[in-house]
Amino acid sequence: MKNNRIILDQIQLELAIQRLCYQLIENHNDFSNSVILGLQPRGVILAKRIHTELVKITSNESIPLGSLDTTFFRDDFRRRDTPIIANKTQIDFIIENKKVILIDDVLYTGRTIRAGLDAMLAYGRPDLVELLVLVDRRYGRHLPIEPNYIGTTIDSVSSERVEAKWVETDGVDEIILKENTK
Amino acid sequence: MEKLSTRHLLGIKELSKADIELIFSTAGNFKEVINRPIKKVPSLRDITIANLFFENSTRTKLSFELAEKRLSADVINFSASASSVTKGETLIDTVNNILAMKVDMVVMRHPNPGAHAFLSKHIDATIVNAGDGAHEHPTQALLDAFSMRHELGDLTGKKVVIVGDILHSRVALSNIYCLQKLGAKVMVCGPPTLIPKYISSLGVQVSYKLDEALEWCDAAMMLRIQLERQGGDEHSGVKFFPSLREYHNLYGLTMKRLDQLKTVPIILHPGPINRGVEISSEVADSEHSIILNQVENGVAVRMAVLYLLASSNN
Numbered sequence: 001m002k003n004n005r006i007i008l009d010q011i012q013l014e015l016a017i018q019r020l021c022y023q024l025i026e027n028h029n030d031f032s033n034s035v036i037l038g039l040q041p042r043g044v045i046l047a048k049r050i051h052t053e054l055v056k057i058t059s060n061e062s063i064p065l066g067s068l069d070t071t072f073f074r075d076d077f078r079r080r081d082t083p084i085i086a087n088k089t090q091i092d093f094i095i096e097n098k099k100v101i102l103i104d105d106v107l108y109t110g111r112t113i114r115a116g117l118d119a120m121l122a123y124g125r126p127d128l129v130e131l132l133v134l135v136d137r138r139y140g141r142h143l144p145i146e147p148n149y150i151g152t153t154i155d156s157v158s159s160e161r162v163e164a165k166w167v168e169t170d171g172v173d174e175i176i177l178k179e180n181t182k
Numbered sequence: 183m184e185k186l187s188t189r190h191l192l193g194i195k196e197l198s199k200a201d202i203e204l205i206f207s208t209a210g211n212f213k214e215v216i217n218r219p220i221k222k223v224p225s226l227r228d229i230t231i232a233n234l235f236f237e238n239s240t241r242t243k244l245s246f247e248l249a250e251k252r253l254s255a256d257v258i259n260f261s262a263s264a265s266s267v268t269k270g271e272t273l274i275d276t277v278n279n280i281l282a283m284k285v286d287m288v289v290m291r292h293p294n295p296g297a298h299a300f301l302s303k304h305i306d307a308t309i310v311n312a313g314d315g316a317h318e319h320p321t322q323a324l325l326d327a328f329s330m331r332h333e334l335g336d337l338t339g340k341k342v343v344i345v346g347d348i349l350h351s352r353v354a355l356s357n358i359y360c361l362q363k364l365g366a367k368v369m370v371c372g373p374p375t376l377i378p379k380y381i382s383s384l385g386v387q388v389s390y391k392l393d394e395a396l397e398w399c400d401a402a403m404m405l406r407i408q409l410e411r412q413g414g415d416e417h418s419g420v421k422f423f424p425s426l427r428e429y430h431n432l433y434g435l436t437m438k439r440l441d442q443l444k445t446v447p448i449i450l451h452p453g454p455i456n457r458g459v460e461i462s463s464e465v466a467d468s469e470h471s472i473i474l475n476q477v478e479n480g481v482a483v484r485m486a487v488l489y490l491l492a493s494s495n496n
Binding site: 069071072073077078080081082083084085086087088089118119121122123124 | 184185186204207208211214215218219220222223224225226228229253489490492493494
């Protein structure tokens with residue numbers, strides 16, 4: 001438990017989410033042709049927060065929000081001891097020819113995003129796909145994937161782990177950097 | 183993290199309740215997948231599956247094959263009628279020859295009860311039972327319970343009656359195990375000649391009157407009269423009851439029977455249906471019947487079984 005470092009506390013997290021929302025509004029205007037997809041499981045909570053904030057700022061309640069599960073598209077299947085348990089995908093709108101904003105909490109190797117892109121393409125061909133992450137862990141990428149919107153950037157080593165905690169699931173809003181005990 | 187407690191799916195008897203719950207939750211995810219515009223996921227792309235059918239099958243074989251293809255597995259098919267089995271090759275030799283071609287999983291239907299358990303002691307590959315004689319048909323029972331749960335919610339305390347040819351049915355035995363593990367109460371109903379003598383030792387109730395059984399239950403599963411296992415056919419005479427017409431009169435599910443009930447149960451049938459024998463066309467096509475939902479769920483449940491077994495055996 002020692003050596004835990006808080007990257008974003010509750011107030012910083014709120015500010016980051018607000019800033020990300022304004023950046024999204026700059027690029028997507030009234031969101032009439034844009035949709036938001038949160039990646040299961042942790043990206044969905046962030047996507048909901050951002051959606052709520054966007055609705056608050058723009059008073060536009062019709063911004064489409066969905067969740068996307070990447071489990072069946074992952075590249076580490078059968079390379080782990082136990083099956084990867086799937087989560088729910090819920091996309092009640094059409095993504096064909098839309099601008100898709102993919103949202104995840106932490107970007108590190110880029111493998112989850114790669115799986116997310118494949119999973120998303122099963123629903124159609126979007127016009128454009130952008131990536132929004134709360135934490136960008138630099139220098140750890142295994143794939144050529146870069147985010148368009150970043151909450152905060154950190155430099156970390158592979159033995160460390162970034163954990164996003166949310167009031168909805170963990171009772172507290174904070175992003176921490178942990179020493180990996182495994 | 184959760185995983186199945188077993189390496190093979192030989193029967194429902196070997197599964198725990200947690201295993202069944204895990205299969206159901208995964209099947210729920212796959213049901214969503216097969217309703218997407220693009221119904222295929224790449225999960226099993228490095229796996230080869232052999233479908234060995236030593237006995238005729240249409241829907242189970244199609245359902246397994248579709249499930250395998252939706253998961254991106256490579257699939258080879260084998261049916262006994264067109265193989266060296268007719269030339270006298272043994273089961274182990276046949277399977278070992280196929281495994282020598284680097285096959286990871288075997289989905290097998292075999293007329294002999296216990297063929298899968300026997301094979302699992304002699305080969306390395308993962309085995310999925312797609313029916314062994316009159317013993318078990320685990321994926322059918324799983325998809326039946328999955329379909330019932332979709333309609334009725336939690337099955338604890340729910341009442342299910344299985345009607346018809348219990349004696350020759352592998353579906354009945356697997357369903358009894360599966361439903362009991364999920365907490366449901368099970369009754370079997372049919373002519374005394376088609377009910378095994380000691381079936382009550384499995385903890386099921388027995389009824390010989392269909393109307394009574396229908397009044398009691400929340401779900402009724404109609405089974406096909408398996409003429410091919412009874413040593414007779416429609417023309418040469420059936421051994422276990424006087425005539426198909428009499429069977430239909432006493433144990434056939436008709437709209438008239440359903441109309442007399444206070445609450446109408448949901449109607450299941452594992453297929454293939456003999457319209458006008460165990461179930462009338464009117465009932466089979468009515469809103470009470472979930473027969474086609476069973477078929478849809480069959481693909482999702484089989485995808486879940488293959489996915490979970492493949493990922494537990496790396």
